[in-house]
Amino acid sequence: MTPFETYNELIKAVEETQSSYQVLNRTPAGHPILDVRTGGDEEPAVFITAGAHATEQAGISAAVALLDRLETDHEVHVIPSRDPIGLDGYPSALSHILGRDVHLKSFDDLEVLLDREGHVVHLEDDILLALIGDVGFATKRPEPDGDSSQLYLLKYLKYIQHEFPEILEPFKGRRICLPAGQPDIPGSGTFDRAYTLVVGPDGRLLHLNRFFETPWAPVEVECTRQVMADTEPALSFDLHETQLIEDRFYFGVNQHGADEKWERELGRAIQTATAEAGAEFATEADVARVRNITVADPDVRPPERLEGVELLKQGCYLYPNPSAGAEGLNATHLEAQKYGPSIGTETGMWGAFEDRVEILLTVVEAGVEALEARH
Numbered sequence: 317m318t319p320f321e322t323y324n325e326l327i328k329a330v331e332e333t334q335s336s337y338q339v340l341n342r343t344p345a346g347h348p349i350l351d352v353r354t355g356g357d358e359e360p361a362v363f364i365t366a367g368a369h370a371t372e373q374a375g376i377s378a379a380v381a382l383l384d385r386l387e388t389d390h391e392v393h394v395i396p397s398r399d400p401i402g403l404d405g406y407p408s409a410l411s412h413i414l415g416r417d418v419h420l421k422s423f424d425d426l427e428v429l430l431d432r433e434g435h436v437v438h439l440e441d442d443i444l445l446a447l448i449g450d451v452g453f454a455t456k457r458p459e460p461d462g463d464s465s466q467l468y469l470l471k472y473l474k475y476i477q478h479e480f481p482e483i484l485e486p487f488k489g490r491r492i493c494l495p496a497g498q499p500d501i502p503g504s505g506t507f508d509r510a511y512t513l514v515v516g517p518d519g520r521l522l523h524l525n526r527f528f529e530t531p532w533a534p535v536e537v538e539c540t541r542q543v544m545a546d547t548e549p550a551l552s553f554d555l556h557e558t559q560l561i562e563d564r565f566y567f568g569v570n571q572h573g574a575d576e577k578w579e580r581e582l583g584r585a586i587q588t589a590t591a592e593a594g595a596e597f598a599t600e601a602d603v604a605r606v607r608n609i610t611v612a613d614p615d616v617r618p619p620e621r622l623e624g625v626e627l628l629k630q631g632c633y634l635y636p637n638p639s640a641g642a643e644g645l646n647a648t649h650l651e652a653q654k655y656g657p658s659i660g661t662e663t664g665m666w667g668a669f670e671d672r673v674e675i676l677l678t679v680v681e682a683g684v685e686a687l688e689a690r691h
């Protein structure tokens with residue numbers, strides 16, 4: 317099994333499963349955003365999403381593989397890619413804006429192109445921020461033995477938002493496209509995926525797993541919100557990955573609170589199943605490191621230990637009050653607040669691709685089985 321190379325390839329794979337789907341809306345570049353139906357007609361519904369961050373590919377592949385593998389009578393909705401533009405990669409995003417085919421061989425190529433075709437807004441060492449039309453494009457070479465371009469730029473731009481917000485002024489209400497810059501991770505490569513950030517009209521820089529319940533949510537976020545509102549899922553999954561925990565894995569149960577006993581059973585069932593499937597669980601230090609990235613505020617010191625979180629079993633965390641925090645609501649927060657418990661997963665990107673996909677398939681299967689056993 318290998319990651320999807322393009323969003324069209326993903327759509328083809330979805331169609332081969334014979335699952336029905338509806339097109340919720342289209343990205344600014346025209347990609348149809350899919351809500352795929354599987355399972356049966358029994359309520360309550362289950363909602364599975366992946367790919368809000370396009371570099372996190374095992375979740376995307378698992379979401380499609382589930383269409384064949386998940387056996388349940390419950391109504392299941394799947395949005396396999398919450399950022400099709402990012403999935404199609406950085407040159408594709410540039411091609412759309414420039415109206416011609418763009419091929420990039422190196423960061424040299426990219427820097428020359430942004431300088432020639434864009435309006436350069438900010439330049440510092442090898443970091444370049446440019447506007448082409450109404451889309452921002454950022455570049456930074458990966459750190460040797462360190463952060464990928466995407467991770468470095470995410471942290472750097474968060475720092476800019478807090479310390480030099482005037483730099484982001486021209487990007488207000490616009491997207492900023494980052495290159496993956498993960499040459500050692502198959503599928504992501506240097507430019508094969510892009511990571512989408514959006515600067516809200518209030519100047520806050522957020523990724524596509526934020527902006528829930530804001531009036532200026534990007535269309536990809538709106539689509540996820542719409543399926544949630546239409547189906548009121550009793551159980552949701554959002555599948556993520558990180559480069560910060562080697563090949564380890566953890567997940568969180570965001571608690572709805574109406575049936576705490578079952579929420580704990582759900583966590584235990586998923587933990588047991590993933591342990592049997594061979595998962596090596598992340599440490600608490602791993603989890604603290606990942607959770608801190610999303611804040612990346614220079615005024616916030618990394619927590620010494622996890623706060624407001626209960627370690628239920630190794631690799632399984634309970635989040636009793638899934639709330640907005642510094643960056644606002646993400647999908648699992650909103651699902652847990654309004655509808656039912658939601659599971660957020662993080663697989664380590666340095667594991668073998670098929671192993672990561674298998675762990676995520678196991679998470680969903682075990683979770684849905686726990687839902688069925690509930691009544």
Ligand SMILES: [Zn+2]
Nearest residue numbers: 369372556557
């Ligand atoms: Zn993610």
